[in-house]
């Protein structure tokens with residue numbers, strides 16, 4: 001379904017409710033520049049590390065698109081686990097996984113409340129940005145502790161620039177992108193308002209520092225378009 005959520009005047013902060021979940025795949029494709037390419041790269045890098053029966057978690061799996069694509073592209077049998085705290089998202093995830101015949105364990109929980117065990121890969125595309133800063137650092141530490149040695153954490157985030165001129169230019173560039181995707185200025189400004197204090201972006205450097213502070217031995221940006229970035233972190 002086509003995303004028309006912000007065509008009407010907003011009355012509340014942004015939420016992953018039923019209305020957003022019903023149009024979510026379209027919203028993500030039209031709101032995250034090169035979403036598909038970022039997803040393809042995440043999956044290809046992930047597959048290079050994965051072995052038979054490895055455990056893979058997707059934190060903030062939404063409609064399970066990434067886990068479904070991962071299972072299609074990896075030659076190994078994997079144990080796939082998707083976690084999200086939006087029931088509406090998980091209902092859609094279950095329907096999609098069923099339709100594609102992919103076996104995914106879907107857990108409806110807050111990311112802080114789940115025990116991640118013996119994971120080889122943890123994925124989290126565009127989700128940490130919704131976690132409050134102090135909690136975010138705690139969660140990343142937990143992600144590190146849950147990974148096997150040689151485990152991988154792949155994540156994507158909306159980022160900001162520490163240079164205010166470049167930051168403003170990046171926002172302008174992103175809004176131009178949204179216009180090319182058919183969003184009106186009204187929809188763009190409504191969503192911006194709804195996301196205020198809900199989506200809290202770090203700079204690329206802050207993201208890397210958070211990862212290294214948690215104990216990871218290496219963190220690299222594998223994809224970046226203006227203010228959207230994908231990182232890969234390795235636990236030694």
Ligand SMILES: Nc1ncnc2c1ncn2[C@@H]1O[C@H](C[S@+](CC[C@H]([NH3+])C(=O)[O-])CC(=O)[O-])[C@@H](O)[C@H]1O
Pocket residue numbers: 016028059060061062063064065066083084085086089109110111112124125126127130131
């Ligand atoms: N504390 C939390 N606990 C659990 N889930 C949460 C929490 N906070 C947010 N979420 C969930 O994180 C997801 C973020 S969307 C991820 C896209 C997906 N990764 C994709 O590549 O398709 C990104 C976006 O909308 O920008 C939503 O489904 C929320 O319900």
Ligand SMILES: O=C(O)C(=O)Cc1ccccc1
Pocket residue numbers: 027028031032158191192195199
């Ligand atoms: O759409 C936006 O304005 C964004 O910042 C990215 C985004 C994409 C999908 C859900 C929430 C935020």
